[in-house]
Amino acid sequence: MKQFIFDLDGTLTKEETLPKIAQAFNVQAQIDNLTQETIAGNIPFIESFISRVGILGKLPVDKIARLLEQIEIYENLNAFIQAHSNQCCIATGNLECWISKLVAKVGCETFSSSGILQDNNVLKLTHILKKESIVKAYQAQGQKVIFIGDGNNDVEAMRLADVSIASGLTHKPSPGVLSIADYAIFSEEALCRLLYQLL
Numbered sequence: 218m219k220q221f222i223f224d225l226d227g228t229l230t231k232e233e234t235l236p237k238i239a240q241a242f243n244v245q246a247q248i249d250n251l252t253q254e255t256i257a258g259n260i261p262f263i264e265s266f267i268s269r270v271g272i273l274g275k276l277p278v279d280k281i282a283r284l285l286e287q288i289e290i291y292e293n294l295n296a297f298i299q300a301h302s303n304q305c306c307i308a309t310g311n312l313e314c315w316i317s318k319l320v321a322k323v324g325c326e327t328f329s330s331s332g333i334l335q336d337n338n339v340l341k342l343t344h345i346l347k348k349e350s351i352v353k354a355y356q357a358q359g360q361k362v363i364f365i366g367d368g369n370n371d372v373e374a375m376r377l378a379d380v381s382i383a384s385g386l387t388h389k390p391s392p393g394v395l396s397i398a399d400y401a402i403f404s405e406e407a408l409c410r411l412l413y414q415l416l
Contacts, residue, residue, distance in 0.1 A: 221415075
């Protein structure tokens with residue numbers, strides 16, 4: 218049995234979610250700087266994510282969830298996942314309370330970070346997902362794991378995966394991802410073709 222694990226932001230989605238939130242609530246400058254430094258590998262993902270949640274956590278959770286629900290997902294990738302939902306899942310460091318409506322459009326199991334909510338805000342983080350733990354869990358069940366991602370927080374998971382695919386659909390994959398990926402794909406058509414070949 219093979220298990221396909223997809224990153225969410227920039228892999229399944231046509232834009233990054235945290236900058237989208239920042240733009241909508243006028244905290245773009247702070248978030249853009251942290252996002253770019255993280256993508257470039259200058260700030261570790263966990264440190265950056267804690268900082269970004271510190272800024273965005275003060276914003277209303279319900280409005281963020283409705284905003285992210287509108288983000289476009291790559292249609293053909295989504296079709297692949299829905300056709301093979303028992304073999305697909307999403308692994309994202311993003312917060313469950315923010316992305317719940319967005320990932321519902323995909324319809325497969327999702328592993329994400331979580332936090333304590335108070336008065337419609339994120340009071341504090343309680344769990345930051347380490348994507349490599351999901352890879353290890355499926356491999357422990359005897360499954361061959363194919364991981365599809367694009368950012369530095371995907372590197373360890375991709376290093377452990379049986380097959381790793383760097384996705385360049387939304388933006389260029391990070392140097393760390395490109396250095397260890399088995400494949401680097403830059404079009405949705407090519408990525409879907411490869412996924413079907415790996416089934």
